[in-house]
Amino acid sequence: MILDKELARALRGEYERAASTLSLIASENHASETxxxxxxxxxxxxxxxxxxxxxxxxxxxxxxxxxxxxxxxxxxxxxxxxxxxxxxxxxxxxxxxxxxxxxxxxxxxxxxxxxxxxxxxxxxxxxxxxxxxxxxxxxxxxxxxxxxxxxxxxxxxxxxxxxxxxxxxxxxxxxxxxxxxxxxxxxxxxxxxxxxxxxxxxxxxxxxxxxxxxxxxxxxxxxxxxxxxxxxxxxxxxxxxxxxxxxxxxxxxxxxxxxxxxxxxxxxAMSESYRAYARQVLANARALADTLGKGGVRLVSGGTDCHLMLADVRPLGITGVEAERRLYDVGLVCNRNRLPFDSSSARVCGGIRIGTNCVTSRGMRENEMGTIGKLIVGVLGSEQPANEIKREVRRLCELFPLRDDRVDLGAFLNSTEGRV
Ligand SMILES: Cc1ncc(COP(=O)(O)O)c(C=O)c1O
The missing domain is CATH 3.40.640.10 (Type I PLP-dependent aspartate aminotransferase-like (Major domain))
Structure with missing residues (x-):
């Protein structure tokens, strides 16, 4: 694949961002290579x-x-x-x-x-x-x-x-x-x-x-x-x-x-391996919700029955947008979300939405959810130095690489020639 420099730069940037952070965005996933x-x-x-x-x-x-x-x-x-x-x-x-x-x-x-x-x-x-x-x-x-x-x-x-x-x-x-x-x-x-x-x-x-x-x-x-x-x-x-x-x-x-x-x-999606994936998404969401709850984060409705949960960050004295920013700063990507009966605007929000589809696609299980949950608690409560958390996120990203053996990104990552 031959790309122009500008586009190749942006693609590489986005790929490196995705590979070196963890997406907890409930509406995203890492699609199968095929x-x-x-x-x-x-x-x-x-x-x-x-x-x-x-x-x-x-x-x-x-x-x-x-x-x-x-x-x-x-x-x-x-x-x-x-x-x-x-x-x-x-x-x-x-x-x-x-x-x-x-x-x-x-x-x-x-x-x-x-x-x-x-x-x-x-x-x-x-x-x-x-x-x-x-x-x-x-x-x-x-x-x-x-x-x-x-x-x-x-x-x-x-x-x-x-x-x-x-x-x-x-x-x-x-x-x-x-x-x-x-x-x-x-x-x-x-x-x-x-x-x-x-x-x-x-x-x-x-x-x-x-x-x-x-x-x-x-x-x-x-x-x-x-x-x-x-x-x-x-x-x-x-x-x-x-x-x-x-x-x-x-x-x-x-x-x-x-x-x-x-x-x-x-x-x-009719295969047993896909069914195992779906079960793991759910098990991971439950494990993450459990760790957040134990860490003092209030979850809307007290937990989850699916791949996503809503964390109320107002009792922690911060807004959803602030939580989103702090988490992104350490490499944890999730989005601000309004909560039921939330008086704040859609730009500010009283909470964040967290999903486990992407991290499950990277191969993570309950154990890693425990780690991520503690990191989120640490960030939201400013209890743990940001550098330590960043290092831990990086470690997880390296242990569970993005599409390591599923897609060859070499073609466009190396394509900086100035021809389209
Ligand atoms: C419940 C629901 N319906 C529809 C959509 C819209 O899908 P699209 O962005 O593909 O139009 C979304 C997207 O997040 C959604 O959450």
Whole structure:
């Protein structure tokens, strides 16, 4: 690979940053080498519209096979009646579902962004919020667990067309049967956005929403460890509406290179080694939560049932953004996050969100989570000299290298020639 100097410099910088720090960002992962290679492969050249067997271009016999593999594997992996693997992102998957199933101005009931929801669930500054009339539910103040009575109350009052469960910062299991009951009681459709926990569902260590929801959306690049992109699962009766909403409703040409990455990743996710990975992500999250709790860090809802946790840093006399900065200074990368009933702004935040997907992909286990947990406690409480912590983070990075034997980065890391 030949890159220009400027781009090569930035790529090397980013690679070295990633390799010498630990990502605890719950919405990221280190994608498998193969998924990554497929996404950048020669398949990038093709620009094809339509669906397998029903294209608007010639020469699609192999493309059809690739997309069909992705569809069939997604269906088998999650036990779904239909899958659409074309959404370019999680947001696109969500927008396509709305476009398929409801009309502009219709009411949606979704989780409040400040309580762990997502922008694309009708937040006012997003396109979804300007097209649909969104009403939000949250967690209970006393337990910080989803307030299912409030969901039912809002649903009864608003009579929404669509109820959405799932979000980007909720650490507990979602009671899907309960949501289904509420949706049925008001004649609403029920959608689950499992962007965050789809890998755990695939790995069999988080309850599957598929038996309960009319539609489920997901992303490949968080717990799935499969590279970029989104997908939609639905009941057979919504198949045509969903497919039409994705293409031609929302997108045109498919990114077949990304779809190949999805086909590969759905296939791998059916293996025992992937299931072991997913179990380890969860075990690591529990171990990290345990160490943080023992170190005096308050976790929202008292812990976690998935790959992520929310730490309340306000009792430590600091803000989320300050915690984020201090942790990054020592090589621990996690993001500030608003907490339920948090009065601070989204730029400041009262907490941080911590996830174990990336460190598990680097091969770490409970033992290392204990070490990382103590380091976080040391940083947040300013109890341990920063240099000592930095050294320890470096040691972990060297012991658990980023993609050591999984991808050859030599090609672009050495490519400083000034030709493109
Ligand atoms: C719950 C949820 N849905 C959707 C998305 C959006 O995915 P994308 O960034 O691929 O559009 C995210 C991203 O973090 C998310 O957390």
């Amino acid at each position: 998924a990554m290679e497929l996404q950048g492969s020669f398949l990038t050249d093709r620009a094809i519209e339509g669906y397998p067997g029903n294209r608007y271009f010639p020469a699609c016999e192999w493309i059809d096979e690739i997309e069909t593999l992705a569809i069939e594997r997604a269906k088998a992996l999650f036990g779904a009646e239909h899958a659409n693997v074309q959404p370019h992102s999680g947001t696109n998957a969500n927008l396509a579902v709305y476009h398929a199933l409801i009309k502009p101005g219709d009411k949606i009931v979704a989780m409040d962004l400040g309580h762990g929801g997502h922008l694309s669930h009708g937040w006012k500054v997003s396109l979804s919020g300007s097209i649909y009339d969104c009403h939000t539910y949250g967690v209970r103040r006393d337990t910080e667990i989803l307030d299912y009575d409030q969901v039912a109350e809002i649903a009864q009052r608003e009579r929404p067309k669509l109820i959405i469960a799932g979000g980007s910062a909720y650490p507990r299991v979602v009671d899907f049967p309960r949501f289904r009951e509420v949706a049925d009681s008001v004649g609403a459709l029920f959608m689950v956005d499992m962007a965050h926990f789809s890998g755990l569902v695939a790995g069999g260590c988080y309850p599957s929403p598929v038996p309960y929801a009319d539609v489920v959306t997901g992303t490949m690049y968080k717990t799935m460890r499969g590279g970029r992109g989104g997908f939609i699962l639905c009941r057979g009766k919504y198949r045509d509406a969903i497919d039409k909403a994705v293409f031609p409703g929302l997108q045109s040409a498919i990114m077949i290179a990304a779809v190949a990455g999805k086909a590969y990743s759905f296939g791998i």
